[in-house]
Amino acid sequence: MAEIKVAREPLFHIVKRPNIPVWKKLLYYAIAIVAALIISAVFCAISSDVGDFGDFFKYLFEGVIGTEMRIWLFFREGMLLLGVALALLPAFKMKFWNLGANGQVVISCLVSYAVMFYFGKEGGSSNATVIVIMIVASISASILWAVIPAIFKAFFNTNETLFTLMMNYIAEGLVLLMIKVWAPSGSGSLDPIPDFGLIDIGNVYLLTITVVAIISVFSYFYLNKSKHGYELSVVGESVNTAKYAGMNVKKIVIRTMVLSGAICGIIGLLLTGNINHSVHSTMHGNMGFTAIIATWLAQFNPLTTIGTCFLITFISRGMNFVKIKFHFYDTSIVNVVIGFTYFFIIACSFFISYKLIFKKKEKKAMPTDFMVDGSQAETVAEKPATKTKSNKKGVKNND
């Protein structure tokens, strides 16, 4: 008998999943997050002298929902991050990699402060005037920051990833520059201007929460129910399809980035005009990058983005409390834990879009196959051509 020689098959192979039930998806994400937190807890417990594994989870929750103020702060921070994420959503749906949200937020903060400084503190205008000028000026500045890369992308296909990234550093640099102008002998920080700025509603948190809530509703309808939203998703899928359908791609790119910049501008306005009344170069709190990951995890769905933003805010706020309780000296541990979480969730996305099919045990089936083939060979010996086709590779038939 000739020996059957089969090439060694890999242990498993990867296929794309057509779709996955929502509960399964959520389950996978939950497993990933819990795994990341367990590893983080072990990591923190080993590195710290004072805390242990159980304390990690206790403080994580205590830091977010321990007091009423912390809950409010959690909501406000989550909403701010959600705002930035909603600014990025339309751009990303269009496959325009806007890494410049940090800069767009900070430039809006800077202009808000400039208006409060020149019109309010130095110019003596009323707060109402300051508010109106501040809203217009800061949002315009942010739009400008977003639209410059968009114009070059639309007309010359300039790499937007690095362009927007560089705009971040220019915005931060301008803040440092203006701090030197406003406080030449200072320690590099500005005095807040508490007398001017947006008016609180209810308490100090509600204005931000309300404004972002309105933006969320707007974004949902804009992306899912409007012609603009449809057009930008077509551009994201295929620029050529959009062109053949008669869409003006350049206009869509620029228009979408105006919207993206405007929302970032509103966030910056809230940060300086309502929350801090001051400005520094890292006032964005790296939300621009965090929001990128939040929107991507949500697969560019506005509703899911709410969940991912609050999840990330939960971990970062909780970790800030763990950090204090575990006696870590700087905030870097927060980034380590958030980094762990990202890696796990990113890896988890693989199991959502692909599945592994493991090799079935077929060794035992092989000889019987061969027998069947062999017996057939005797009965239909007249047609050798068709037989060889049906046989396994490497099996000689006529021996």
Add this chain to the structure above:
Amino acid sequence: MTDLLVAAISLSAVFLFGCVGEIITEKGGNLNLGIPGIMCMGAAGGCWCVSLYMNNFNANPVGVLLILFSIFGAVVFAMFAGLIYSFLTTTLKCNQNITGLATTIFGTGFTQFFMTNFADVSHYDAASKIIAAKLSFAEDLGWFGKVFLNYGVLTYIAIAIAICTALFLNRTKHGLHLRAVGENPATADATGINVSLYKYGAILIGSGVAGLGGFFYIMDYIGGSWENAATIEAFGWLSVALVIFTLWRPLFSILGSIIFAMFYIFAFKITGISQVGTKAIELLPYIITIIVLIFTSIFGKKNVQPPASLGLNYFREDR
């Protein structure tokens, strides 16, 4: 002018390591936005090994061993971060931009955390003097010695790596295979090239090289101070931009990194201007980068385009 050039070259290795590392990675079709984090990791690994070595052999450190050991540490740490990135993007086919950003967030955070908690900075001054040691007779050779022989060993390693990379990419079979993977992985796969292997190799080696950039900055340029470590992230982003500036060519990147370094130190070298003026000049490298981006996109010809499949993951069963 000579002074400015010398100062620029002495900083340029930071950009050069980062840029060449990213070029190797991008030639394999992976846009690694984790380079800033990976450079930080390299700094942490190298510095940690310096601490280990100096604590044990403080009395009589052997320069060559110290340098080799710390380079080993820098490369291993950077490769670890690169391994996470390559596993997620190559094996698990996750989005490269997102994974890169996560790597940067993790890398910068981990580095800061690791250094504040585990590293012993007490001997960094002494170690830096050994690592950044220059030839003693360089100054005596006039302008030639000053411009060409006046740097620590890491600067020459950076230039050597850039030249080797250029030779590897353009003159060897494996370099050709790597470029094929970056241009069209499906075709490369069809000709029997192991796409995953090349991608892993490119990302890991690229990360290792980039990691040396962070290590160089701390131990050579800054002289062993850990205070300004956050700057490495900005250097990382500039290195990624430098890749476009140099049109994906390692030899150009030697010159490009010197030019970038010159813009960067310009602000500190000019005297007699106000603080506001200094801050304005500090914006220059970023503005120049943008101008370069625009110019290459407007006047870029076919042969200076990025690898065709840059940023896209390869899944064999995709159509």
